[in-house]
Amino acid sequence: HWHGIALRNDMDGVPGITQKPIDPGAGFTYDFTAPDPGTYFYHPHSGLQIDRGLYGVLVVDDPHEPGRYDQEWIVVLDDWIDGTGTTPDEVLTKLQATNGSGGMGGMSGMGGMGETMQSSLLGGAGDIAYPHYLVNGRIPTSPVTLTGRPGQRVRIRIVNAGSDTAFRVALGGHRMTITHADGYPVQPAVTDALLIGMGERFDVTVTLADGAFPLVASAEGKNGQGMAVVRTSPAAAAPPATAAPSQLTGRVLLGTDLLAAAPSRLPDRAVDTTHDLALGGSMAGYRWTLNGKSFPDTAPLEVRQGQRVRLRFQNQTMMFHPMHVHGHTFALTAGGARKDTVIVRPMQQLEVDLQADNPGQWATHCHNIYHAEAGMMTTLSYRE
Structure with missing residues (x-):
């Protein structure tokens, strides 16, 4: 699945909705035009495979991008449990067998680990206490190093490829300017930290200071963090794996706090149809729902080509x-x-508007992969 790209429907990569699964030993060629520049990523839509590391970043460059930065870094955040004595599939089985062990609110750790996963910003912050949180595939005791020179302006493309974890991201000794959300320009917003949910992508710019600094991705509401090192001075001491820069407790922005830049705004027009999506869940059997039902029994969201559609998430x-x-x-x-x-x-409750301009059957779901696998999914379905 080419996450975030408004491509043609038969290339969307969702088994059971847009194509048959790719059989073992078989192949499938995806052939599409990427219509919009931005930071995207790709991952399977089969079971919990994304939580086994099967994903990558896709950057679509804008030929008209003015630049105004000296370097560009890609930073990928992840939560990791596969091969640590269990697998994602075993984790889901255990959640289901233990009636969710906190599936309604993340009040306890996965399988009784005993961790209270609560965030002042997000409430229940997940179902799984992961043993590792990664930045570009590395744990904090063996971090990746991003190098630059003092005074350079760097564009950082941040992707949350995690399955059950939102991350609070901050760069010690710096403030970040958020310039893009999910590929689209926003009105620049200066912040100390950024809260990024699973599947979200943000582009930020920073002007580098002199030294070695922790780029920390703190697992929101959980115990643990990922970390990379930003180094502009060879002689500076490396930050410790447990570094907790003050920026983490400074100003924190979410995607819902940002305003669209003028080129990103939808043209004003009346809403033609509204769909309510009640997000629900039950600890019994670890079942997650949209409008009271679990996929594939959820009712599709029917739209017609050319409509302005409002989705009201409750x-x-x-x-x-x-x-x-x-x-x-x-x-x-x-x-x-x-x-x-x-x-x-x-x-x-959160309301969003979209323009129905890409016919097909389109998955619409929670990007907590465990919630989606347990039923919180439907389709945005075009009708003649």
């Missing part, structure tokens, strides 16, 4: 859900950012 659980729509971007109402994945906080 979170009826005590856990946050990063909701993702395939094949489209949407605009947060009241001038908010243009996105394809957005955090819906516990017991809150």
Whole structure:
């Protein structure tokens, strides 16, 4: 699945909706035009394979990009449990066997690990206490090093490829300017830290200071963090793996706090149809729902070509859900950012508008992969 790209429907990569699964030993060629520049990623839509590391980053460059930065770094965040004595599939089986062990609100750790996963910003912050959190595939005691020179301006493309973890990202000794959300320009916003949900991508710029600094991805509401080292001075001492820069507790922005830049705004027009999506869940059997049903029994969201569609996400659980729509971007109402994945906080309602301009059957789901696998998915379905 080419996450965030408004490509043609038969290339969307969702078994059972847009294609047959690719059999072992077989092949499938994806052939599509990427219509919009931006930071994207790709991953399978088969079971929990993304939580076994099967993903990559896809950057679509803008030929008209003015640049104005000296370097560009790609930073990928992940939570990791595969091969540490269990597998993602075994984790899901255990969640289901233990009636979720906190599936309604993340009040305890996976399988009784005993961790309380609560965030002041997100409420219930996940179901799984991961043993490792990674930045570019490395643990904090063996971090990747990103090198530059003092005074350089760097564009950092940040992708959360995790399955159950939102990350609070900060660079010690620096403030970040958020310039893009899910590939689209936003009105530049200066912040100390950025909270990024699963499936979200943000581009930020920083002006590098002199030294060696921790780029920390703290697992929101959980115990642990990922870390990379940003180094501009060969002689500076490396930060410790447990570094906790003060920026983590400074100003923190979410995608819902951002405003669209003028080129990213949807043209103003009346809404033609509205769909309510009640986000629900039950600890019994670890079942997650949209409008009271679990996929494939969920009712499709029917639209017609050319309509302006409003989706009204109503979170009826005590856990946050990063909701993702395939094949489209949407605009947060009241001038908010243009996105394809957005955090819906516990017991809150969030409205987004999209233009129905890409016919097909499009998966719409929570990007907590365990919630999606346990039923929190439907389709945005075009009708003649």
